[in-house]
Every structure is written in structure tokens, then in C-alpha cells.
Amino acid sequence: MYDSAGTDIARREWLGLLAQAPLDMLEAWGKDRQEEYVWLRRPESGLAMVRARIGATGDRFNVGEMTVTRCTLRLANGRHGVAYVQGRSTRHAELAALADALLQEPTIRETLDRQLLQPLRARIAAKRAAIHQDAHLTKVDFFTVSRGDE
């Protein structure tokens, strides 16, 4: 599935999931994998400027810099895997890139989705819900008490 800009929607989703994945989950999935690959770009860490718009409509401003680790690898069958992950964990980037390369293989995508992506979706959704819950506790509704004489 591609959107109007030609982006592979499914791939965009799993790249996002892999970038946010906790390392222990990726490690549990990847530690015994036997695939061989070569590095096109070894994992390297750097800074990326995060920019945003308030309410997604205002002027773009710099939120701040974050550490990002990226890498690119190529499997023996020629498929490429890329990863851009938050933080400085080269192992995280490596496993995410490996998963990206494998997920592009239609024959094993379904299995991988079940083994890796489903638990990731659940974990990330739970984490998000917890943050939402915390934030919700501090929610304040502003209202004005109307005065009777007006």
C-alpha cells in the first residue's frame, strides 16, 4: 500500500514501531537469528533537530536536539534494511535494520508481524495509554461561575 506521495504505508508503520521498540524485545527476537548481511553504513550516532508546529498549524519551531543512531545493511538476497532510532544504542539500530530488511520479504512478513510487530504494537500502545492516563489526571476544565446579578 502506498499513499499519494508514494510512501509505503506498511513500511512506514513498522519503521516507526522498530524505532520505538524497547531493546529487550528486539533482542529477544533477534539474538538467535542467523541471517548474514553486510554494512552499507555502520551504526553511527549523531544529533537531529526536532521541529514541530504548535497544534500542527503554527509556525515551525525547533523543539530541541535529540540523539539518533542510524545504519543501513544489505542481506545476502539483496534486500536493504535501514534504521533511524532514538538514542545511542548501535545494537538497537542494527536489530531494527535487520527487521526492516526481513519485513520487506513478502513470504515471511506475516510470521514476523506476529512474532515481533504485534507485541510491539501492544507494548507501545500500553505505554502511550499510561502517559495519557497520567496527563489526564492533571486535566483542568476552565469555566466561569456566572454571577446572578448579570
Next chain:
Amino acid sequence: MSTINIDHVDAGFSDTTQASQQVFRLGLHVFARPGTLVEVPSDAVAPKGIGAAANALLLALLDQDVSLYLAPQRSAAATYYRFHTGCTLASIPSEADFVFVGIEDEMPSVETLKMGTEYAPDESATMVREVSLIEVGVGMTLTGPGIQTETRLMVPELDTAFAQTRSEIASLLPRGVDIFLTCANQLCGLPRSTRIGV
């Protein structure tokens, strides 16, 4: 930001930091000692038609602040350098900071390249010229800074017209164009200050 299709991109240096610095040091050396030949170690997989030394040099020198000109048929190489170095691509040689010319490529005339200004002579182009043979001790004479008396260099691709053009722009110093000559894994420097006699 445009995307890059990396389907046919090969590997760069396995240790980018170390390798880039080693190659940079060699680049300094050959410009300080024009007409001497060094061998450039490199474990990068060079694009087709680009020698190991030229490739190592480009990987070491290019970054996101500079532009590279490659002959139009070298689109695979263009993708390779875009991916590994983040450089931009120039559509014509006269706008490029770095110009690579392969053995069969058409050689742009040196005086059409960027030569910098009196105030900023560093804003000039650097040419990386792949040639079929570099022989030291025979051929055209080189004199100038870094050469005690004179040295000789024979390169089949550099003809008298090239030497002529280069001597015409020599008076513009400090403006000018620096040239790296490469042949497979060999590297030789021809900085703007070196005079060529035939």
C-alpha cells in the same frame, strides 16, 4: 528533502573515521609534495569506473556542505556519494566544489571551473582526475613550492593543451584549481601552485 534509492549502493569505508583521516593525511602529503606518488589503502567498494584512490578521496573529502560534479552517465556513482557523504550534486562542472573526471569522461577545461576569489581562494574547485597511468621521473617537468629543484611526471591523459591552459591561469594565484591525479590505488597531487613545463 529528496529520497535516495539505495538498491545498487555498495559499502563505504568500514571504519569511516579512521579511514577518512588516513586518506585526508595522504591528500595533504601529495599536495605538499607535488609529483610524488602514494598508495591509498581503502576497503570501500568503489562504484564502477572509479578507482580505489579516487573513491577513497571522495569519500573522505565530501560532506553535506559541498557539491560534486560527475559525468551524466555516472548516476550510480552519484547515488553512492549522496548516500555515503550527504553531498549535493552539481549539474555543470563550473558550479561544483569537487569535479570527478574518469578516464573516458570528457575533461572540462580547467579555466571554466570555480577558482575562488582573491578574498576566498579556498572557494575553488578541486578536481579528481582518474588516469590510465602515472609515471614519475619522466615526462613534463614540475616546479614550485614543495619541489626542491624539479620533478617529472608522465600522464597520458594530460596533454599540452592542458599544460597550456594551466600555465595561463597560473598568474591568477592565489586563485586556481587543485588537481588530484589517481590511477587505481595510486594518488598524486597537482596543486594550483605547481608550474608545468613541457
